[in-house]
Amino acid sequence: CDKHLKINIYGEVHLLFDYFIIKTLFNILNLKMKFVTTSLLKIFIFTFIIGILILSIDGVKLKCKGFFRKKPPCTLFINIEKDKFLFKCGGLLPRFFYQKFQMLVMQRNKSMYGVHNINTIANEALDQRIMKRICSNLRVRYRQPTFIKFILVQRRFPFRGRRRSRSGSLIISLNKNTPIGTKKPPCTLFINVHKDKFLLRVGGLIPGFLRQKYQSFQNYRRKSVKQLNNMNEFASEMLNQKTIQTICRRYSVRYQLPTYIKFIAPKRRFNFRRRSRSLAE
Known part of the structure; x- marks a missing residue:
């Protein structure tokens, strides 16, 4: 009888120990599963919200x-x-x-x-x-x-790019007698000879004589004011309002009757460091 009692007691202890181990393992697994499910749910919600935002940003x-x-x-x-x-x-x-x-x-x-x-x-x-x-x-x-x-929402550029765009090749100016805030003709379209590719854009629209004058003026290394004034005189005589209207269309500029074209050649600015190095050499 004592032997049988000992066996039963040891068996019950072993069963209780096994039950305790199984229960702890089950709790650990349950916690892990809960953590996995919550993390997966969070990831799913996060991706769903980002997907909606990406799809909605289409302009x-x-x-x-x-x-x-x-x-x-x-x-x-x-x-x-x-x-x-x-x-x-x-x-x-x-x-x-x-x-x-x-x-x-x-x-x-x-x-x-x-x-x-x-x-x-x-x-x-x-x-x-x-x-x-x-x-x-x-x-x-x-x-x-x-x-x-x-x-049309215009793109924002950094400070350097904005500074370069100000010194661009195309300037539209109104008459000085017109009051501020109004857009009344006559208008003047200023074209920078150094920066603008005028012949590539509107070379087929202008007469051949003016095209040759512009090309020869561009080839000069030292451009004089007298040559520039002569070219502006030829442009005012040869270019009618119909041609200037098509030129404004090529440049995506609003045309107003009358509009005149004036070529400008501002002096180029050199870098101070490069100039100081050349003087030192």
Whole structure:
């Protein structure tokens, strides 16, 4: 009897010990599983939010009236720089509007005047049936009536790039007699001979004699003021307003009647360090 009692006691102790080990292991595994599930849930929520943000940043924004911005009429704002509008909705647009918009997108220096013209054409050409299909392609909820408006958000450049752009090749100046804040002609289009590639852009539009004069003036190492004045006189005589209008179009500049062209050749600034080194040598 004593032997049997000892065996039972030892067996119960072993069973209790095994039960304790199994329970601790189960708790550890359960904690690990909870940690894994919570971490996976956090990762899933994080990726879902980032995906929504990435998909929403495509240059398209719908604005409506009302307190909650849900009442029509609505305006669909499309950023030309960010959104690929032709790739998404090119097949829905009329042919003439597609060509006009393509010309604007292909321009490197887009002007606000061109965007304004595109918006006026869009209000006439695109009806509500086309607008409904455009909204479905852009994954925007359509509310009748919805109008489209293209915007051009100019890119921000650093300080050095902005400083260089100020000393650019093209300057548009108004008449001195016009009051500040108004845009009244006559206007003068100043073109820098040192920086602007005038012949490459509008060489086919100007007469041959003026083209030769400009080319010979550019080849001179030391450009005199007298030669520049002679070339400006020839330009004022030979270039009519129709030619100047096409030149302004090539430069993406708003043309106002009358506009005159004037070539300038400002003196180049040299670096002080380089000049001091050359003097020391």
